[in-house]
Amino acid sequence: ADVDGSYEPVQMQDSLLDTMWCEGDEGDGNGQWVQMNLGSSQSVSSLVIRNGNAYSFAQSMKSNRATAATVTFSDGATKNITLKASALEQVIALGSHNTSSVRVTVTEVKPGTEFNDMCISEAYVR
Numbered sequence: 001a002d003v004d005g006s007y008e009p010v011q012m013q014d015s016l017l018d019t020m021w022c023e024g025d026e027g028d029g030n031g032q033w034v035q036m037n038l039g040s041s042q043s044v045s046s047l048v049i050r051n052g053n054a055y056s057f058a059q060s061m062k063s064n065r066a067t068a069a070t071v072t073f074s075d076g077a078t079k080n081i082t083l084k085a086s087a088l089e090q091v092i093a094l095g096s097h098n099t100s101s102v103r104v105t106v107t108e109v110k111p112g113t114e115f116n117d118m119c120i121s122e123a124y125v126r
Contacts, residue, residue, distance in 0.1 A: 009034045012123045017087075018055035022063065022119040023106075029064050029118020033105040036125060041100045044125040047071060047092040051083055052112070054121035060087035064118040068108035073099040085110040087121065094125070 007022035012034065023032040038044075052060040065085040071094060072078050081092050102125050109118050 007117075007119070012120055015122070017050065017121055018053070018059075020053055020119045020121040021123075022115075022117040024117055028111065028116055029066070029106050029109045031106065032118060033103050034120070034123070035101055035103040036123070037101045038099065038125075041074070041098050043096060043098050044073075044094060044102060045096045046094055046126055047081070047102070047104070048122070048124050048126060049083065049090050049092065049120060050087055050122040051085060051090070052087050052119050052121065054087035057087065061112060062114040063112040064109045064116060065112070066106045066108070066118060066120065067110050068106075070105045070107055072103040072105065073097045074101045075099060080107070089122075 009021045011019040012021045023029045052065040066083050068082055070078050070080050
């Protein structure tokens with residue numbers, strides 16, 4: 001169901017572009033993280049992400065968007081990634097990893113025009 005007004009991490013995996021995770025802490029979102037727990041060890045090779053509020057171009061410009069992040073796997077391996085500040089779907093190659101969790105820690109943001117909260121509309125690994 002659409003849960004407008006809620007900005008919890010679960011919003012990143014609801015297939016609705018007008019819902020999202022927003023970090024909501026002091027600051028611009030740099031250093032904030034979200035973790036995807038996979039339940040068991042699985043092979044993953046890419047991160048699929050829609051940055052900001054992906055509902056519309058106008059909405060996407062209002063909030064901060066991640067432009068760089070560190071991806072951390074359950075075995076401690078890491079990968080630094082670059083993200084476009086676009087709300088269009090991005091597929092980021094991670095290399096092949098067997099992992100039970102994937103943590104995405106934002107390391108750089110592009111400021112929004114209205115809100116100082118960093119948001120991600122959709123994110124999952126495959």
